[in-house]
Amino acid sequence: MAEVAHAEHYTSTGIDHRKVLMWLFLGSECLFFGSLIATYQVYRGQSLVGPHPHEIFNIAYTSISAFVLLMSSLTMALAVNSIRLGNLPATRVWLLLTALQGSIFVGGQVFEFTTFVAHGLSLQVNLFGTTFFVLTGFHGAHVTVGIIMLFSLLFASVLGRLGPAQALTVEIVGLYWHFVDIVWIVIFTVVYLLPY
Amino acid sequence: MAERTESRPVRHQAAGEAGKGVGAELHDLTAEYIRVAVVLAVVTLIEVATYYVALARGLTIGVLLVLSALKFSLVVLYFMHLKFEGRLLKYVFSGPLLLAVVVVIALMALFGVLIG
Known part of the structure; x- marks a missing residue:
């Protein structure tokens, strides 16, 4: 019965429906994060009370965290490359490395949030806290969903359900993962690096 | 960066051909990906350096x-x-x-x- 599910199907575009759907979803996500970034920018520097960004940001720490997420895009691309070539052991290694780098990023974000809260920043305290936590929090949630997807792929491979025939599934998860990376590229610049 | 052309079949395997954008030809792209990653790492380094170097505010932002x-x-x-996909996906995202x-x-x- 499983073979029936993987039978050829018609597509008017020549592109698998799932892949088109993922790109459509990522397009909608551009608008979602665009609105959050716009809100952050509109209220940038408008807080009447502290803590203010320059008082609590640790750029060196966040740079390392951003670099880890950036390099996870490399390992994700290598995972897609490996599964296409039918190299399942390499695919597992790259998927695991990607998931671990994502976990390091999320762990780093949790530590950063905890530190900021200890410095008095919260969702309610000022406009910076509200816009910062909502923007970066939603991004962190997206990364967490990506990590769950990656571990699901690893679990499927352990069960023998991931092979070259599922290359498209790995590619689609990869598209999502790269997207969370490019969103952070923008957030890192706009929120952390641009002068206040 | 090797350029690849996209084939646009009306029918294709639901699984295994990766929607043609990636899996149409089985090139090992490891070297290409590593080159891109090196460029990304260098650009990130320049970004962080720009933050610490005292440039004019407008120049820093630019x-x-x-x-x-x-x-x-x-x-x-x-x-x-x-880059290697057809116009449909490019429009859907851009x-x-x-x-x-x-x-x-x-x-x-x-x-x-x-x-x-």
Whole structure:
């Protein structure tokens, strides 16, 4: 019965429906994060009370965290490359490395949030806290969903359900993962690096 | 960066051909991906250095936005393979992306925070 599910199907575009759907979803996500970034920018520097960004940001720490997420895009691309070539052991290694780098990023974000809260920043305290936590929090949630997807792929491979025939599934998860990376590229610049 | 052409079959395997954008030809792209990653790492280094170097405010903003756009483009074009996809997927992604950029700029202009 499983073979029936993987039978050829018609597509008017020549592109698998799932892949088109993922790109459509990522397009909608551009608008979602665009609105959050716009809100952050509109209220940038408008807080009447502290803590203010320059008082609590640790750029060196966040740079390392951003670099880890950036390099996870490399390992994700290598995972897609490996599964296409039918190299399942390499695919597992790259998927695991990607998931671990994502976990390091999320762990780093949790530590950063905890530190900021200890410095008095919260969702309610000022406009910076509200816009910062909502923007970066939603991004962190997206990364967490990506990590769950990656571990699901690893679990499927352990069960023998991931092979070259599922290359498209790995590619689609990869598209999502790269997207969370490019969103952070923008957030890192706009929120952390641009002068206040 | 090896250029690949997209084949657009009417029928294809639901699984296994990766939607033709990636899996049409079985080239090992490891070297290409590593080259892109090295460029990304170097650009990130320049970004962080720009933050610490005391440049004029306008120049700092310009340099950082250009570098960020460069990194964004490299990931989308090479890691997400959009460079090698057909027009449909390019429009599906770049349309909303462009709209999002316009929304950000329009809101900033509306609230008077675009300049200064």
